[in-house]
Amino acid sequence: MIISHLTRVGMVTLIALVLRQYYCHCQTGLEAQSFSSADCSLITMKSSCNCTYDVGYESAKIDCRSADERTDIRISIYEKSAVDITCRYTGASYVVIAEELLARLPRLGSIRKADFLDIHECMPFTAILARMALTQSEILHIDGLSKLTRLTAQSFGHNTSYLHSVVDLELSVQPAIAQAAQRLNADLFTVFPNLRTLKIDLNVTKLDAGIFTPLAATLNDFTFYGRLREFPSAALSPLRQLSMLFLMRHQFGDRLREDDLASLSLLEQLTLNSCNITKLPARIFASLPALRQLKLNRNELRVLPPSLFVAQMHLQSLDLGDNQLETLSRTLFHHATKLTSLALYHNRLTMLSAQMLPPLNALVGLRLDNNLLHTIAADSFADAKQLQFLELHNNRLNWSSAESCDLLAGMSSLMALGLQNNTLQHLCDQSIAPNYTTSKLYTLDLRYNKFTHLSASLLRTLNSSKLPKQLYLSHNPWMCDCGAQTFHNFVKSNRERMPDIMELRCADMQLAPLIELSYNDICLPDLGVNARFVLGLISLSALSLMLIITALCYYKYKLQLQVWLYAHQLCLCCISEAELDRERKYDAFISYAHQDEHFVEHELLPGLEQGTPAFKVCIHARDWLAGAFITEQIIDSVEDSRRTIIVLSESFIASHWARMEFRMAHQSALNEGRSRIILVIYGDLVNIELLDQELRAYLKMNTYLKWGEPWFWEKLRYAMPHPTRVWTRSARVRQADEIPLHDFPPSA
Incomplete structure (x- = not known):
């Protein structure tokens, strides 16, 4: 019994040990693709690279620098296994990473496969990946290729086996913008045998025929930003498995041909955005029967051939926005019976009828905003049973209440209607009624129109219905008078339905927002x-x-x-400066550094006190009280003086107290709104950059005097306060001879 019991215990223990070992092995396998703080500490301890780990974001940064300090490599790890490698060079072009720097690059802990790998300006880079023991990655983005004028397979490095696992590749000049034209070599994609998604954002002006032949069996999604002038039909012809093609920022003009897309019959999504297209051949899309999404926005199209979409019976989304279309052929959309989204925004359409629109049995979203529409035929949306979103803002619409009822009658699924920025004054009274076709309307935007009031029946309907949940009414000239009581009450009781409630005002913009007004504010009682x-x-x-x-x-x-x-x-005529300053004791207070004391006491002070007219001057060496606080005496001297003369010198710039005196005088002048400071430059100012920002700005914006220049004393006395007594003839002549400061620009 005991032996049997021990045997059972041993078996249980053995099974537990096996399970524990298996569990630990599974845990090790799960964590084999992650980077931890322990890995970061080990790198810092065992290599000359510095690693920092952010526990909160589970990210790390590893910085390595070459011995000559000309090359830096930063390795960033995000979300444990996404790797970003950035190289920085002191030169203008790429250099081969030095062997000594490669030898010091660390292994990235337990990471062998990066979920996402981003390379910035590290060309070639496969040697870096080999050193860090990164064996594969399915997503590879290579940025900063502006310095390469020709891109080849060898541009990535000699060990290209790492690239065989890449299924998503991006080649980009970002963040720098390439100036010179770039070429793609014929062997470029031979090292990517499994590529399914490709994005190119380079300054390429031509694609050679056959360049995509190595990708013929695998490439499914191709995005290309560049500067092509001709459609690359020869280069794209091998890509017969392609289902998504996006071409942006090219210069095709009127050079597209009917057979440019002939070999791409499996395309389901096609974008020709910002390609400066001015003309489309009538049958350019005839070979694309599987097309479901087509974007031709941001081009220069004025006219579309009537048979352009004759083969697009499966087309679901069409974007023709940002063109110059003025009208649409009546047969243009006849075969697009499955169209659910149509965008015609930012064109030059002036009128709309049912014949110009596609069959409306499937249409869910329609954008007609930012056109010149002034007329929409009453039956235009009669069959739009599935239409949920209609944008008509930024047009010239102005219809009657009856016309708007006819227009909205067929849209039984409409949820959002944008009518802002038109010239509308009326809206269908029944448009929100529970038994009306638009009873599902959730958002109604009527901003920036000409509404002065809403009819009583419409207001009753709005009050009795919970829809629309979002109603925008601001920026209209609402009449706020005694007849607006119903509208005023509606606004007060429905504020939660109006996101723009604080912008809703009466035509009299001086009044407060309507929500803040009482009825008596807009309607005076009968007196x-x-x-x-x-x-x-x-x-x-x-x-x-x-x-x-x-x-x-x-x-x-x-x-x-x-x-x-x-x-x-x-x-x-009723006030003078002398009357304002009659309580001040001094004509001027001279602010200077003590190193300039000899100049002030033997030159400047005698010239002011003993000249004609004689001025009463305050200087700290003579007129300040011994033992009083310096700050208080500075304030008193500035306040008791009609002017403050600043002797600006190298010593003044270095003096703390002198700079304080300037700030006090400047603040006093700002408070009174008139100039009270006279700036006298004494000697050469060498260290002008040491000036306080406030003093430097004052020096740039105001006239100053310089000791020793011609007319110095005449200009200084002119800037001083003028006496109020009646002058003698000689004094008047002297005053007439003086020339204002601003006629004498300071010497350089």
Whole structure:
């Protein structure tokens, strides 16, 4: 019994050990494709590269630099197994990665297969992948190819076996923009035997015949940005398995031929976007019966041949936006019976009828916005039973209520109607009624039209219905008078249905948003026969009160008012600068560094105090009180002086207190709105870049004086406050001889 029991225990233990080993093996296999923080620490410890790991994003960055410091390689790992490799060179072209740098590149932990690999300006790069033991990746994006004028298979490196597993390839000049034309060599795609998706964004002007022959059996999706002038029919002819073709930013003009797409009969999606196409051959799409999506937007098409879509019986989505179409043939869409989405935005259509549209039995979305439409025939949408989205904004529509009812009558599935930015004044009263065809309307946009009111019956219908859930009414000239009570009540009680509620205003834009107005704000009560008397009395009382308040304010704030008038050059006949400054003790305060004291006390100060006229000047060495705070004395000196003279020198620039005096004077001048600073440059300013930003800006924007230049004293005295006493004839002559500062631009 005991032996039997021990045997059972041993068997259980053995099974547990086997399961544990199997589980650990499975866990190791699951984590074999991920990069951890432990891998990052090991790289930093064992190599000369630096690795940093972000636990929150499960990402890492590895930086390696060559010995000559001319080449940097950064390896970024995202989501544990997506790898981004970026190379930076000091030169203008690609260089081969030095062997010593390759030897120092680390293995990426347990990663062998990168889910996504992005290469930036590392050409060639296969040696880098081999060193890091990256054996394969299905998605490969190569960016920054602007420096290569010819791309060959050897451009990737000699060890191209890594590329055999790639099924999704992107070749791009980004982020740089190539200036020179680029060529693709005939052997370029021989190293990608399993490629199914290809995107090229290069400055290519020509594709050689046969270049895609190695991809004939596998390529399914091809996107090409470039500068081709001719459609690459010879290059594309081997790609008979291609189902998606996207050509953008080319210059085809009127050079497309009817047989350009003849070999691509399996195409289901075709895009010719921004290709400057001006003309399409009538049967260019005749060989594409399987086509389901076609985009011809952003071209220069003016006319479409009537039989252009004769073979497109399976076409579901058609984009003709951003062209110059002025009209559409009546038979253009007759065979496109399965069309569910049609885009005709940004054209020059002026009128629309049912004959111009495709069969509407399947159409779900229709974009006619940004045209010149002014007329839509009443029966245009009579059969649009499946239409859910209709965009008519940015046109010239202006219909009556009855016309809009006829137009909307057939659209029983309509969910969104965009009518903004037209000239509409009326809308069908029954358009939202539960028993009307458009009873499913979820979004109705009427912004930027000419609506002045909504009819009472329409408002009743809107109030009784839960739809539309989104109703846009702003930017219309709504009449806000006594007759607008129903509309005002509707807005108040339906604010949650109006996303633009705060932009909804009356025609009188000075009023607050409609939601903030009461009924009495838009409709004055009836004042009866005494209304004129009451209004006159109110006006007279308001005028009297205003005059009393104005008089009181004048006597209380007389000085402040004079300062404001003088600063704004108003009523100068009633006010003078001398009257504003009569309480100030000094004509000027001289701000200078103590190293310039000799110049100030022996040159500048005597010239002002002993000249004609004589000025009363404040300098800190003579007029400041000993022991008082310097900051307070700076403020007092600026406030007590009619002018502040700044002696700007190398010493001033280096002086903290001197710069503070300038800021105080500048702020005082800004507060009063008039110039009180006189700038005198003393000596050569060598370190002009050390000036405070505020002082440098003032120096650029204002006139200054320079010691020793001609007319220095005359210009300085002109800038000083002028005395208010009656001058003698000689003084008047002297004043007339003085020339304003701004007539003398400062010397260089």
